[in-house]
Amino acid sequence: MSENSSSMSLREYLSSDTVTSMRQATAQRVYWSLRAFLGNPLAVFGLVVILAMILAAIFAPWIATHDPNAQNLSRALQPPGEENWLGTDELGRDIFSRIVYGSRISIYIVILVSVIVAPVGLVVGMAAGYFGGWVDRVLMRVTDIFLSFPSLILALAFAAALGPGIENAVIAISLTAWPSIARLARAETLTMRASDFIAAAQVSGASALRILRRHILPICVPSVIVRITLNMAGVLLTAAGLGFLGLGAQPPTPEWGAMTSAGRRFMIDSWWVVTMPGMAILVVALAFNLFGDGLRDVLDPRQSR
Template identity: 50%
Template sequence: MSLQPDSTPDTDTGTFNNQEHPKTNNLFKESFLRILKSKTSVIGLCIIIILLLTALLAPLIATHSPTDQSIVNRYQPPSVDHWLGTDELGRDIFSRIVFGTRISIQIGVIAVGISMIVGVTLGSIAGYFGRWIDMIIMRVIDIMLAFPSVLLAIALVTILGPSLRNAMIAVGIVGVPQFARLVRSSVLSVKETEYIEASKAIGARNLRTLFGHILPNCLAPIIVQMTLGIGTAILDAAGLSFLGLGAQPPTPEWGAMLSDGRAALQNAPWVVAFPGVAIFLFVLGFNLFGDGLRDALDPKLKD
């Protein structure tokens, strides 16, 4: 996708007077219509909307408190009183899944936010300035990529200490290389265009050229990576919680619920099945929407 405006240099201010092409005004409208034409992206968007509404209306949707215990009702199968059954402490699984939606969205947004901020900064600096700066940054990125993401996240959480906050930080750091490499390649491509050369020729500062002209034209792949990265972040955080390194009891986090219920997998499979389905739907929704968004923002796929 190109957001390049028909620009003329302003020699007094060292900036561009943007004269947008008519197609630029309809860019986001066209992308939105392309998303609506894709059945998979619409399904993903519907799942995301349902998840967001569930998180927003959790106190109204939940039938019980997510932390109230009732030992006499432990391992109750799905029923009218407990729609998805109860766990080993008699807590209502449906209510815990509903409130767990808030935590999962929080994990996805914060973890991907960390990955994006750090990754975009490193990738843009490496791609724009090049030479020894590029070499140092990309060698660090290569070292991070040499470790399996799960093992690197486990190592970071072990150093920081097991908690939901530290798990989000670890997952965010693990996702930095994907953003850094993506942005670097985009910056390398955009900075060779004529309007960037013109910006440099009239004396525009490096930071203004980079953040004012180059990065805005790299937004499409960044947005797509953010969408797809949320699903990956949820899986990584759930894995850490499953190992006891993420959310701590009694936090209703889906990965922790899987870990708590694995001992009763044969006798009470619903304790594990429903949190697993919740994780599956969450990741599926963001992946489907991310795929549709990628297709909509890719100019090569336009009809």
């Protein structure tokens, strides 16, 4: 087998029935998942938008046509045109460039929240589901308490206590976003806690930590990834909402929510000042939702429509 594996074409390698290495087995699984995902045009649209946003964030200085903070009062409130593709705001700043730079802030918030929320939710949920008894009761009551905080109000409280800013917005959003992940992980863990493959691991002598890490985690992770992706749209909207209220990113940072907030005074005469960042929020939130749905169909076939 190993002699002719080098001469095998990539296509044969990925669809062959005789699998000769662990790497090939993994590659095959990725390949078939990818094919299933690419068969869903809406999900692909979501992925493309998210990738475009990430690229825009990375290469913002090369993509942006103007300095996002450069004011030019002689060109204030210009409608979309050749010089300023999406028009200018009340201080003459180029809206297109500000949206491109703003994607950095949005991505920063979304990634930071996900990185905080996923591990915390997974650990709490898996521990509660696996150990049961009083561990479950304590952890789930704590989860209930955090679940009952309205995230925007909590964020307001944080902004009042710690001062407005992106970091505080991230903390506030994370505090209210992890309980849903914990509940999901707990539910998944409960369904398999009594299953024979967990019993078999126990009979093999595996410690609780090993069972959680090697046996329960791989089954929880796909649904958590799906949930996080679908949550990202909500995170983005909350962050924009905080920006709009003046409690998230502070001027002159080109945050999309803050931009819509600043533009609402000129909404009647200069529609583009509010509309352009609003459209950015809409498109990206939609993209996260579509991408999450597509991901769910691939990773978590039980829940697909």
